[in-house]
Amino acid sequence: MLRSLDIRDMLIIDRLSLAFQPGLNVLTGETGAGKSILLDSLGFVLGWRGRAELVRSGADQGEVIAVFDLPPGHAARAVLEDAGIEAEDELILRRVNYTDGRKTAWVNDRRVSGEVLRLLSDALVELHGQHDDRGLLNPRGHRQMLDAFAGVDLSTSRHAWTALAAARKALAEAEAALAVVKAEEDFLRHAVAELDKLDPQPGEEALLDARRRAMQGAERIRDDIARAHRALSSEGAETLLIDSIRWLEAASDRAEGKLEAPLAALSRALIELGEAQDGVESCLSALDFDPTELEQLEERLFAIRALARKHGVLPDDLGNFADDLRARLGALDGGERHLADLARAVTEAQAGYDSEALRLTAIRSEAATRLDAAMAAELAPLKMERAVFATQITAGDPGPEGRDAVAFTVATNPGAPAGPLNRIASGGELSRFLLALKVCLTGDTPGLTLIFDEIDRGVGGATADAVGRRLKALAGTAQVLVVTHSPQVAALGAHHWRVEKRVQDEMTTSTVTPLDKPSRVEEIARMLAGDTVTDAARKAARVLLAG
Structure with missing residues (x-):
């Protein structure tokens, strides 16, 4: 319950302190006296989005303090707990607006964000303004109102819709990817077959190139090495050396030892000559190759290089490139199976969503019956006992909150066809429908302060009296604040304030006086x-x- 409201330097309010009471509180005054400023100030301290400039002209800052009684179990206590603020029986909200636009808020002397204020506001106050019937006339909001009446939990439906959307997206992306792969299927199969046939190995291009250069070089030097080999063999130096040793040995007995050293040197030379012959022969063997081998080697080397150029990769990367192509082919070959799996996932997600949507439809249908009965009970005291309010539920576009379209219809006279509120009901009737609907939606929410801003407009006489009596009855279980121009409604209030505008020393101020x-x-x-x-x-x- 709102216990007090203190306003300092807000718009045309200088200093104002209001002490509200349980039951029906009414505020009256001439048009333009400042009644809306009170609601603007209350909305400011509750974090509502409203006017940008609220500070009174000439003041440095504006301030609003609202004090609420907080009984045990009040919904605001959970908000305070989530915000890390200790809940007490008294809740003090304070908010300051500076001339530069900055706003600072405190809850029980703890600084808080505007978001915390708005969460507390949802648990503390419900405002029904003179333009609320615009929402009543918009069928887009009817389902939300019915869901609020039913107390339905939409989280499961939203999760099912998200899962269905994700499954559909995965299937669509897989189908698109498969279509791309199918478009290049001929290329992939030809390229993979070509790569598989050649089977290039990492490092092979460098080895083939080195072998090719060696073979080409061998052709140029082999003839010289062969001539040298002939000169060193028995056809050349070896025969001459052996003959020289034989001749010197025959003469050594008569040379008195002078040929021993030459003979020893020639013997060593013969050994070295043999080693030279072996080395030359080994070299010739190494340089000996089949000319067709060079042709085959060059053919493979050129094929590897051509394939690398064709696909725009390095020769050593052809193997990895082939693996990538095989993977894409594998995706193509296994694509239909994957699509089948994704299609089954979509079917399962669709079934889950359908089940949840049917559950919501059942809950809404049952709630619609209860709401229609509750509205009938509420309309009778409001002098609309002949009106028939009906909640229609039809199939709508699927979405995260189900696939029901909800519309409030009314027949204001017996035998008249039911139709949309905006085509059937007059302005005064709309106000009463709104009051009845808000009473039904609010229910027995404990500790809630209900504010009605000129909701009785367009009615008078006995009808205004009926509206006032319904507000008074509602005030038996909740604190009700009513801004009204209706004397019938004002007369039923338990507590009454008059809002007045005064001009003193060329300064306009608004005051509120308890009566x-x-x-x-x-x-x-x-x-x-x-x-x-x-x-x-x-x-x-x-x-x-x-x-």
Whole structure:
């Protein structure tokens, strides 16, 4: 319950302190007196989005303090716990607006964000303004209202819709990818076959190139090495050396030892010559190759290089490139199986969503029956006992909150066809429908302060009295604040304030005065008679106050 509201330097309010009470609280005053400023100030401290400039002209800052009673189990206590603020029986909200646009808020002396204020607001106050019937006229909001009445949990439906959307997206992406692969299937199969046939190995191109250069070089030097080999063999130096040793040995007996050293040197030379012959022969063997081998080697080397150029990769990367192509072919070959798996996933997700959507439809259908019955009970005291309110549920576009389209329809007279509210109901009827609907949606929410801003517009006489009596009955279980121009509604209030605008020293300010019984007679008489209050108006005011 809202216990007090203190406003400092906000718009045309200088200093204002209001102490609200349980039950039906009414605020009256002439048009433009500042009643809306009170709601703007309350909305400011509750974190509502409203006017950008609220600070009174000439002031450095504006401030609003709202004090609420917080009984045990109140929904606001959970918000405080989530925000790390200790909950007490008294909740103090304070918010300051600076001239430069900055806003600072505190909850029980703990600084908080505007988001925390708005979460607390949802648990503390419900505002029903004079333009709320615009939402009532918009069928897009009817399903949300019905869901609020039903207390339905939409998280499972939203999760099922998300899962279905994800499964559909995965299937679509796989189908698109498979279509791309199919478009290049001929190329892939030809390229893989070509690579598999050649089977290039990492490092092979360098080895083939080195072998090719060696073989080409061998052709140029082999003839010289062969001639050298012949010169060293028995056809050349070897025979001459052996003959020289034989001749010297025959003469060595007569040379008195002078040929021993030459003979020893020639013997060593013969050994070295043999080693040279072996080395030359080994070299010739190494240089000996089949000319067709060079042709085959060059053919493979050129094939590897050509394939690398064709695919724009390095020769050593042809193996990895082939693996990539095989993987893409594998995706193509296994694509149909993968699509089948994804299609089954979509079917399962669709079944899950359908089940959840059917569950929501059943919940909404049951809630619609209860809401229609509750509305019938609410409309009778509002002088609309002949009106028939009906909640229609039809198939709509699927979405995260199911696939139901909800529309509120009404027949205001017996036998008349039901139709949309905006085509059937008048302005005064809309206000009463809105009041009845808000009463049904609010239910028995404990500790909630309900604010009605001129919801009785467009009605008068007995109908206004009926609206006031319904508000009074509602105030039996909740604190109700009503901004009204209706004397019938004002007369039923348990507590009454008059909002006035004053001009002093060329400064316009708005004040709020609590009214005692005589002052209430004068205020209601003014509301009945206008600027000139007559004794007849006072008498009528006393009759209204007497109930």
